[in-house]
Amino acid sequence: MKKQPKEYSVPAIDKTVAILNALTDRHLSIQDIHSTLNVPKSTAFVILNTLEHYSLIQKTPEGKYRLGHGVLRWGIGYMKSMDLVAIARPHLERLVGDTPYTAHLAVAEKDKPVYVDKVEGSGFVRFATKIGQTQPLHQSGVGKALASGMTDDEIAAVLSAELAETPDKIAKAIDKLMDDVRYVRQYGYSIEDEEFEEGIRCIGAPIRNENGHVFASISVTALNKDLPATKFQQIGQSVKETADRISAELGYIGEAPASPGDVPNRGNGS
Incomplete structure (x- = not known):
């Protein structure tokens, strides 16, 4: 008989999920949670207090608990990311299909880019990147593009x-990122030139929603030999145009950022 894979779980998280699931159907008191979910009252109190702190639940005037507005952020974020992925994927496939590059799509989560x-x-x-991985705002193509908004x-x-x-690096990093942000706002794409990992370069561009707000970004990642500085303008324009098309499909009808003319050589930094 084939051996079943071992399942792992964290009891406190299991109880938390069970409570949130139960609260999607009706309002519950601590006694209700104790009796229907078999969660000790002391444990239920700690979990509920934590969830309330993050606005994931709220207490009713009757002393019961219901879901809070904090869960809306998860639901809306999920729906947006699913729509975004479905819309962006064919554009990303065309962008890198015949190239040695890898395309990434990222969204802002707590002001940091997360690959979706x-x-x-x-x-x-x-490249050993994966969905759900975060990137530094100031040392990634997707991060610099997001920072432009x-x-x-x-x-x-x-x-x-x-x-x-x-702390000694903060002031310099802020100045550098502000230079990068000005570049993105002027030319429509970002450059990460081996800042995060030696030998790897990325070029990114911001994605806007129907209100013009930068909420996501894309990038192409490549070995430095496949993305020499002489190609920054050409590839940057392609990435920018791809991001603009995705933004348009998401409902953005505003004026696109200015197209690059004579772009300065940025081979020695982004």
Whole structure:
């Protein structure tokens, strides 16, 4: 008989999920949760207190609990990301189909890029990136593209938190990212030139929703030999045009960023 794979779970998380699932149907008190879900009252109290702190549940005037507005963010984010992936994928396939590049699609989650799709080109190299992986805002093509939709204060706050363990690097990183953001706003694409990993380059571009808000981005990732600095403008324009087409399908009808003219050589940095 074939051996069944071993299942792993965290009891506290199991109980939390059970409580959230139960609250989707009706309002419950701690006693209700204890009796219907067999969760000890003390455990239920701790879980409910934590969920309430994050606005995932809220207490009714009757002393019962119901789902809070915090869960809406998950649901809306899920629906948007699914629509986004379905719309963006054919564009990404065309972008890298006959190239040695890998395309990534990212969304902003707590002001950091998170990969939600990946499309590999026809090359032999396979990059060890995966869906759900986060990237640094200031050292990734998708991150710089997302940062182009943020305010200066937001950028400073994100990098201050991201680099909290190396405070001496914060000011320089903010200045560098602001230069990169100005470049994206002027030319429509970002460049990450071996900043995150030696030998790897990325070019990204922002994706806008129907209101013009930058909420996602795409990028192509390649070995430096396959993406020399002399190709930055050509590939950058292709990535930008792909992002613009995705934005248009999502309902964005505003004026696209200015197209690059004589783009400065950025081979020595992004």
